[in-house]
Amino acid sequence: MKRILLPTDFSENAYNAISYALHFFKDEKCHFTLLNTLYNSDYIIYSSLNTLYEENSLKKLERLRKRILKEFNNDNHEFELVSTFNMLYQEIEERVKNKEIDLVIMGTNGASGGEELLFGTHTVHAIQIAKCPLLAIPSNYRYKELENILFTTKYEIDFAEYQMSFIKNLADKKNAKIHVMHANFGIRLNEKQLQSKKDLDNFFAETPHDFNSVYKDSVPEAIEEFNKENKIDLLIMIKHRRSFIEKILFSSIINEIGFNAKFPFLVLPSESYDPEN
Incomplete structure (x- = not known):
């Protein structure tokens, strides 16, 4: 069974990458980890609210999982929800070290404006440091069979x-x-x-x-x-x-x-x- 990490910031561009992954591996048994990283400036300043941040993140991840199950009803696929205060590269490094992932699939852009630049930067950084295969999906790229x-x-x-x-x-x-x-x-x-x-x-x-x-x-x-x-x-x-x-x-x-x-x-x-x- 393939173990695939799917980082998400809950933007439509992140969902587009997830959609690509589900299409790409539709005929293979896969364990997908839906990952939301909470490390940001708000967390640093208001760390006392970490429980609230995590609960909110997990609720969004559960809504995301339900959306996926509604649109992609595939018995080959199972999903794990992970909310973490690690930075994305830290989470990738740790999971690679522990043999928990075979592949990372993520979008190259975020929602819009500043978020787009930020998530793009995160993707490039993840590519540079990842010690496992990483597949980056451009914003708005729709899945098509490989030729x-x-x-x-x-x-x-x-x-x-x-x-x-x-x-x-x-x-x-x-x-x-x-x-x-x-x-x-x-x-x-x-x-x-x-x-x-x-x-x-x-x-x-x-x-x-x-x-x-x-x-x-x-x-x-x-x-x-x-x-x-x-x-x-x-x-x-x-x-x-x-x-x-x-x-x-x-x-x-x-x-x-x-x-x-x-x-x-x-x-x-x-x-x-x-x-x-």
């Missing part, structure tokens, strides 16, 4: 069995095609990169896939260019931390894509992640 998965890579890391199996199994279950894309900045692939590309080709041998080199000045621009010809249903990237410079560069890409995503964005953890150990 085209874009996997962007520089071919500069040693791909882990877990990462490749995650992508391959996802594509196979949804009968989707994997488009492997390299943003080419005018530099030819070295021997290690060519070997990584060959390894990917072998691993995806029985899954529809192709390789693409897009000449643009940045990864987000290359993704946008690719999307013009091949409508992307899901973007996948691997978060790796080989060096401080790469960490900074990857963070800037995450920020740009996370705040401006037009399609679901799945970030897989580094090669050190092992959900079974």
Whole structure:
């Protein structure tokens, strides 16, 4: 049974991400945790009212659960309600450490105005720190069956069995095609990169896939260019931390894509992640 964490601020955009998750996993047995984090400025100032905050949060979570059961009557799915004073990243870290989640699915924006920026920031931060797969759903993006998965890579890391199996199994279950894309900045692939590309080709041998080199000045621009010809249903990237410079560069890409995503964005953890150990 998959264990999926669904953070919510009770906005319609958060519900849109939940709706996507329920559609996506409609045929699989899943344990969904509906999570509302209460850590904010009001809690810091009025901490004496924490019981009231928590009770109100749990009431809203119960209303959310009833709405879900009314709209998605699926025996494959069960729901747990959690209200916590942890910050979102703390809750994710703790649950990953305790092997309580396999995937986080959340929206990229909040309700409107300042809330939209705040929740967007939370999502990008969660992507940056999460040590488990995280799927971000853009505001107002409606679920559609996967046809085209874009996997962007520089071919500069040693791909882990877990990462490749995650992508391959996802594509196979949804009968989707994997488009492997390299943003080419005018530099030819070295021997290690060519070997990584060959390894990917072998691993995806029985899954529809192709390789693409897009000449643009940045990864987000290359993704946008690719999307013009091949409508992307899901973007996948691997978060790796080989060096401080790469960490900074990857963070800037995450920020740009996370705040401006037009399609679901799945970030897989580094090669050190092992959900079974």
